Amino acid sequence: MTEKFAEFLTDLTTYHAAERYWRERFAALPCDPFANGWEDWGTSGVRVIADESCNIYGAVHRADNRGIVIVMCKPSEAIQQLTAWTATWGEGWQDTVPVDYLKINLVHTEQSESMALALLQRFVCESASIEDINALIGSLTTG
Structure with missing residues (x-):
């Protein structure tokens, strides 16, 4: 397993490179997300480090009340290569519209x-439902 941006937690230049990389990957999705809301x-520009991980990129579609967050983690025996889940942000908090x-x-x-x-x-371009995304997450082999 070759880890990309391995020093993202300790080197600010590497962190910013990873942040740009994921923003570019998001922008390159076939549905052209930034042109579509x-x-x-x-x-963006906020570096929050917790327990060997760090938020790297997030995007929101306010009209559809949908968002994405990507967190990079350091490898360890306890961490799978990828875990994902869906949730609602702002529910019962100060946000007027949950996402x-x-x-x-x-x-x-x-x-x-x-x-x-x-x-x-699936989530951004195809507007898959939360249920469909959860089913897809369950089918992934994340070793």
């Missing part, structure tokens, strides 16, 4: 990137 959300989002935690490798991009395409 998606915008950067919550992570259903897809969160992807990954140790950044070719395999995990491919799985993450498949999830993003």
Whole structure:
């Protein structure tokens, strides 16, 4: 397993490169997200490190109340290459409109990137339901 951006937690230049990389991958999705209502959300320029992981990129479609968050993790025996789940942000908090989002935690490798991009395409480009995304997450082999 070759990890991409391995020093993202300790080297600010590497962190910014990873952040740009994921923003570019998101922008390159076949549905052209930024031309179709998606915008950067919550992570751009904000580096929050917790437990060997760090938010790398987020985007939101406010009209559809949908968002995505990508978190990069350091490899360890306890961490799979990719875990993902759906949740609602802002529910019962100060936000006036809750946002259903897809969160992807990954140790950044070719395999995990491919799985993450498949999830993003279904959620962002195909507007798959939360139920469909949860079923897809359950079918992934994330070793």
